[in-house]
Amino acid sequence: MIYLDHNATTPVDRRVFEAMVPFFQERWGNPSSPYRFGNQARAAVELARKRIADGFGCKPTELVFCSSGTESDNLALRGVARALRSKGNHIVTSAIEHHAVLHTCKALEGEGFQVTYVPVTSDGVVDVESLAGSLRNDTVLVSVMHANNETGVVQPVEELAALAHRRGVLFHTDAVQSAGKLPRRLADLGADLVTFSAHKLYGPKGAAALYVREGTPLASVTTGGAQEHGIRAGTENVAGIVGFAEAVALAFEKVESEGGRLRALRDRLERGVTSAVRGVRINGATALRVPNTSSLSFEDIDGESIVLGLDVQGICVSTGSACSTGEPEPSHVLRAMGLSPRDAQGTIRVSLGHETREEHIDTTVRALKETVARLRKISSVRGAAE
Amino acid sequence: MNEKPVIYLDNNATTRVAPEVRDAILPFFTDLYGNPSSIHSFGGQVKRHVDQARQELAALLGAQPDEVVFTAGGSESDNQAIRGVLEALGGKKRHLVTSRVEHPAVRSLGQHLSKIGYRVTEIGVDHDGALDMEELSAAIGDDTALVSIMWANNETGVLFPIEEIGALCRRRGVLFHTDAVQAVGKVPIDLSRLPVDLLSLSGHKLHAPKGIGALFIRRGTPVSPLIIGGHQERGRRAGTENVPGIVGLGVAARLARQNLAQEVRELSALRDRLEQGLLRGCRGARVNGKNRLPNTLNISFEYIEGESILLHLDEIGVAASSGSACTSGSLEPSHVLRAMGVPFTAAHGSIRFSLSRYNTRQEIDFVIEHMPRIVDKLRELSPFVPENNRQRQWQGSVGNPACAPGCGRCSSDH
Numbered sequence: 001m002i003y004l005d006h007n008a009t010t011p012v013d014r015r016v017f018e019a020m021v022p023f024f025q026e027r028w029g030n031p032s033s034p035y036r037f038g039n040q041a042r043a044a045v046e047l048a049r050k051r052i053a054d055g056f057g058c059k060p061t062e063l064v065f066c067s068s069g070t071e072s073d074n075l076a077l078r079g080v081a082r083a084l085r086s087k088g089n090h091i092v093t094s095a096i097e098h099h100a101v102l103h104t105c106k107a108l109e110g111e112g113f114q115v116t117y118v119p120v121t122s123d124g125v126v127d128v129e130s131l132a133g134s135l136r137n138d139t140v141l142v143s144v145m146h147a148n149n150e151t152g153v154v155q156p157v158e159e160l161a162a163l164a165h166r167r168g169v170l171f172h173t174d175a176v177q178s179a180g181k182l183p184r185r186l187a188d189l190g191a192d193l194v195t196f197s198a199h200k201l202y203g204p205k206g207a208a209a210l211y212v213r214e215g216t217p218l219a220s221v222t223t224g225g226a227q228e229h230g231i232r233a234g235t236e237n238v239a240g241i242v243g244f245a246e247a248v249a250l251a252f253e254k255v256e257s258e259g260g261r262l263r264a265l266r267d268r269l270e271r272g273v274t275s276a277v278r279g280v281r282i283n284g285a286t287a288l289r290v291p292n293t294s295s296l297s298f299e300d301i302d303g304e305s306i307v308l309g310l311d312v313q314g315i316c317v318s319t320g321s322a323c324s325t326g327e328p329e330p331s332h333v334l335r336a337m338g339l340s341p342r343d344a345q346g347t348i349r350v351s352l353g354h355e356t357r358e359e360h361i362d363t364t365v366r367a368l369k370e371t372v373a374r375l376r377k378i379s380s381v382r383g384a385a386e
Numbered sequence: 387m388n389e390k391p392v393i394y395l396d397n398n399a400t401t402r403v404a405p406e407v408r409d410a411i412l413p414f415f416t417d418l419y420g421n422p423s424s425i426h427s428f429g430g431q432v433k434r435h436v437d438q439a440r441q442e443l444a445a446l447l448g449a450q451p452d453e454v455v456f457t458a459g460g461s462e463s464d465n466q467a468i469r470g471v472l473e474a475l476g477g478k479k480r481h482l483v484t485s486r487v488e489h490p491a492v493r494s495l496g497q498h499l500s501k502i503g504y505r506v507t508e509i510g511v512d513h514d515g516a517l518d519m520e521e522l523s524a525a526i527g528d529d530t531a532l533v534s535i536m537w538a539n540n541e542t543g544v545l546f547p548i549e550e551i552g553a554l555c556r557r558r559g560v561l562f563h564t565d566a567v568q569a570v571g572k573v574p575i576d577l578s579r580l581p582v583d584l585l586s587l588s589g590h591k592l593h594a595p596k597g598i599g600a601l602f603i604r605r606g607t608p609v610s611p612l613i614i615g616g617h618q619e620r621g622r623r624a625g626t627e628n629v630p631g632i633v634g635l636g637v638a639a640r641l642a643r644q645n646l647a648q649e650v651r652e653l654s655a656l657r658d659r660l661e662q663g664l665l666r667g668c669r670g671a672r673v674n675g676k677n678r679l680p681n682t683l684n685i686s687f688e689y690i691e692g693e694s695i696l697l698h699l700d701e702i703g704v705a706a707s708s709g710s711a712c713t714s715g716s717l718e719p720s721h722v723l724r725a726m727g728v729p730f731t732a733a734h735g736s737i738r739f740s741l742s743r744y745n746t747r748q749e750i751d752f753v754i755e756h757m758p759r760i761v762d763k764l765r766e767l768s769p770f771v772p773e774n775n776r777q778r779q780w781q782g783s784v785g786n787p788a789c790a791p792g793c794g795r796c797s798s799d800h
Contacts, residue, residue: 001428008424009626012415021412024403024595033399033707034693035700037392067458067597068625070615100615100624107614199626204415206458206597206628221612223498224461224491233491234461235400235590237597240628304425311426318424321616 002315002360006200006353007149007177007293012243013202013354019246020204023239031236032225041238048245052209055248056196057185064210064228065241069176069197070100072210073143075221075232076172076193077104080141081113082219084170088138089113092164094126094155095336097145098174098321102332105143118144122338124153124284131160135167142171146189147178150320150333150349151284152293154178161190170216176200180251181259181290192216198240202354203247207240262352263291265361269350270294272365277372283334283347292352297339301375303347309371315364317350393704393749397591398540398568398682398740403634404593410637411595411630422627423618436627439636446639447585448576449602455622456632459599460567460588461491464534466601466612466623467563467584468495471532472504474608479531481505483560485517485546486725487539492565493721505529514676515544515726523554532561537569537585541722541738542675543682545573552581561607567591567599571642572650572679583607589631593742594638598631645743653741654680656750660739661685663754668761674728674736681741686723686732689771690764695737698760704753707738731770 003011012020023044029035031042046060053060066072081091093105095117105115116134120126126144135142142164147154161171172193178184180201186194194211198204212218212231224233270282279299298306303319310317320331330344339347350364394402414435420426422433437451444451457463468482484496486508496506507525510518517535526533533555538545548564555562563584569575571592577585584607589598603609603622615624642649661683665671670688687695692708699706708720723733739753765771 003428005421005424005426005429008429009419009421011417011419014416017412017415020415021408024408024411025405028400028402028596029705030396030400033396033705035396035696035705035707037394037705038399067462067628068613070625071458071613073615074613074624098615103614103624197626204628204630205626206631220498222462222465223495224464224489233465233494234459235588235596237458237595237631239595240597307425311428316420316424316426316428318426 002363004350004352004356004360004364005316005318007152007349007351008318009199009205010202010353011355012204013247013250015250016203016243016246020239020243023242028238031238032227045236045238045241048241051245052248055252056179056194056211057187058211059214061229062211062214064212064231065236066208066210066228066232067206067237068208069098069174069195069200072195072197072208073098073100073174074104075210075218076195077101077108077141077143078221079218079231080170080172080193080216081108083217084140088136088140090116090136090139092116092118092131092134092139092142094118094120094144096120096124096126096148096333097143098149098176101143101145101174120336123287124148124151124333124337125287126155126160128156128159128163132163135164135169139167139169142169144173145177146173146175147181147290147293148284148333149177150331151295151337152177152289152351153284154182154288154290157189157191165190177293178290180248180255181292183255183259186211193218198244198247201247201251204240204243207237207244209244258354259291262356265352265356265358266291266294268358269352269361269365270296272361273368276365276369281343283337283339294350295334295347296350297334297343297347298372299343299346300379301346301372303345305375306348306368306371309375310364310367313367313371315367317348319347320349391703393752395704395706395739395741395745395749395753397742398543398738399707400590400596401593401742402744403595404638404641406641407594407634407637411634414630414633418629422629423616432629436629436632439632439639442636443600443639446570446575446643447602448578450605452620453577453602453604455601455603455619456627456635457599457601457623458597458628460489460565460586460591462612463586463588463599463601464489464491464565465495467586467609468492468532468534470609470612471561471563471584471607472499473610475531479529481507481527481529481531483507483509483522483525483530483533485509485511485535487511487515487541487722488534488536489540489565489567492534492536509535511544511725513727515539515542515674515722516677517546517551519547519550519554522551526554526558526560530558530560532563534563534565537564537566538573538679539675539722540568541720542684542726543568543678543740544675545569545677545679548582549580556581568679568682571638571646572653572681574646577602577604584609589635589638592638592642594635595631598628598635600635649743650680653743656741656745656747657681657683657739659747660741660750660753663750664757667754667758670765671761672732674723674726683739684723685737685739686728687735687737687761688732689768690735690761692734692736694764695735695760698764699753702756704756708736
């Protein structure tokens with residue numbers, strides 16, 4: 001199998017796996033238990049918190065562990081909205097956010113919040129002018145993702161955060177797709193809240209975090225025990241948190257070298273596809289992108305058919321976000337970039353990772369050439385018959 | 387550091403992952419790591435394992451697979467159930483009925499709700515920990531949205547009459563949620579015939595990993611999602627599925643279902659052995675609660691402090707607790723024991739022993755052997771023992787959960 005869907009999820013790295021395994025059967029205490037066996041589990045959680053904080057460049061006390069990037073996004077948006085309800089009820093976000101943010105914003109609209117969805121340019125970058133113009137006196141939060149999950153386009157969050165801060169507005173960014181892929185530290189982003197997820201960076205599913213800058217008002221969303229400073233109750237997923245820390249450490253060890261390697265492979269893929277296939281466009285090509293992601297639109301055919309065609313040949317890619325599988329609508333991200341519904345439907349996402357090698361890319365280019373030609377033939381026969 | 391293997395008698399706090407569970411989940415980290423939502427066959431393969439785990443868990447509960455929503459744990463399930471129902475009812479009904487002995491996940495949620503305009507009634511229990519059914523019946527009114535009463539208490543193991551409570555709720559047209567975190571895998575549960583609308587459970591209390599739980603939502607029950615985003619869990623809980631956790635919970639559910647009868651027999655025999663051994667060997671000991679889970683023993687040793695007993699037990703490699711791990715660090719006496727009217731002198735000296743299938747008779751006998759010495763030693767030092775210090779004798783009467791005047795340990799309200 002050639003797995004090129006790393007933006008959906010990644011395999012757990014061997015080193016991460018080894019770090020986690022002892023916590024199932026040997027060191028399985030509850031971190032809140034007061035005896036030594038519990039203290040050992042507590043120590044493991046706190047060491048992990050420190051390692052992740054060191055990796056991202058924040059204080060350990062600024063991290064709240066939770067179960068997924070989606071939960072982290074929900075906590076950031078709802079937590080700030082509830083904490084600052086008396087201050088204002090306007091939220092600004094972008095048209096290309098992950099559904100974890102967009103659907104939460106829709107829910108907040110149902111609770112009486114007003115939400116502005118800022119447009120993006122044709123290369124998928126949030127329009128800074130529009131965002132600046134959308135800020136109001138009653139705006140309490142701006143949430144713009146760091147790297148888009150479908151196109152890999154990196155958003156100017158440093159600039160947007162500064163813009164928000166000048167107006168006294170808090171800034172959240174979903175950094176699920178950029179963490180470990182860009183050599184960027186939290187301080188560089190300037191955000192007040194940042195969402196991270198372990199399973200996108202070779203850690204386990206079920207572990208994630210929200211960075212909450214010291215002093216940021218945030219209401220709890222799940223109440224119960226005193227875990228995670230009372231912000232997020234529930235027994236800690238010790239093995240998952242330990243694995244998350246190992247994954248973060250690993251990511252920062254090789255972020256520079258791996259970034260260069262992936263970028264070269266991604267360029268090879270894009271060169272290969274554009275020279276082998278006509279009628280293809282690379283979405284966000286002119287923008288700054290995370291090095292592993294390529295979004296390719298093919299004229300006259302359906303992206304899902306391409307994905308299934310490649311699947312038969314043992315190659316895993318996707319049409320877009322795994323989180324929107326089954327939705328009949330074409331990608332909201334591509335539509336926001338101005339693609340027609342038809343072009344948006346003809347799109348696949350190829351996302352590379354640690355195990356990706358040159359020969360995987362070359363095999364994929366050949367398979368794509370053959371699959372696209374076959375699908376176009378079918379669609380032209382159909383078109384002629386209609 | 388004590389290198390001896392720990393004698394773990396705190397299985398209501400968390401449990402060891404079963405070897406069968408561990409073996410089943412490991413491939414899902416490094417080999418079958420696909421995202422169940424992906425449309426390629428690699429994702430589809432993983433999704434089938436998630437579906438299978440859902441069937442296993444449904445079978446343990448007597449539920450339909452589509453009535454099972456995976457969550458990150460018991461606290462999330464409780465929050466999802468209660469907040470989800472209140473939100474789905476659109477704030478039209480603003481009364482929640484619960485008990486005075488709930489887990490903090492429910493209890494502190496109740497406290498939060500009472501601050502934002504909901505009315506919350508906490509039903510009391512008697513000396514044995516049994517729920518006051520008359521009070522419950524009287525509390526339910528036209529404005530009541532939901533009754534949330536736990537199946538089994540985490541501190542005492544006391545079981546509540548779920549069928550009776552559910553029937554009452556049905557008659558009165560009120561939804562019923564039960565936190566069954568401590569009951570699942572320890573008592574038979576058949577939701578196909580029980581009038582329960584929502585049920586919370588947690589993986590790590592039944593030998594699955596931490597970080598996974600589930601909420602049973604009976605078909606047709608109005609519940610708004612707590613976590614919003616993708617379409618996972620049929621739109622009821624967004625976020626990439628914790629596949630290894632789910633697979634582990636499925637295997638743990640299968641093990642629990644296959645071994646339940648035998649396990650109940652063995653656990654109650656071991657627990658009874660411990661209980662009788664301690665009552666025989668230690669002076670001034672009393673058992674808290676009647677009609678309990680097979681694995682739980684909550685026992686008070688008068689005039690001494692539970693925390694001190696725990697430290698001495700820890701010294702000899704025994705892990706037990708003085709109450710819920712979720713409230714550890716708090717010096718308050720247990721809200722559960724206070725609700726039962728356990729006198730202060732005993733409530734502070736309470737220990738919870740909770741057993742699992744991995745405990746042995748040797749371990750139990752070890753505790754029975756060492757406990758009398760620990761209790762005697764602490765009694766000698768206790769300022770509350772009447773013969774030790776008549777000046778500081780505590781004058782409280784049995785049945786009054788008040789503290790000694792100026793005890794200084796508890797922060798408030800007694």
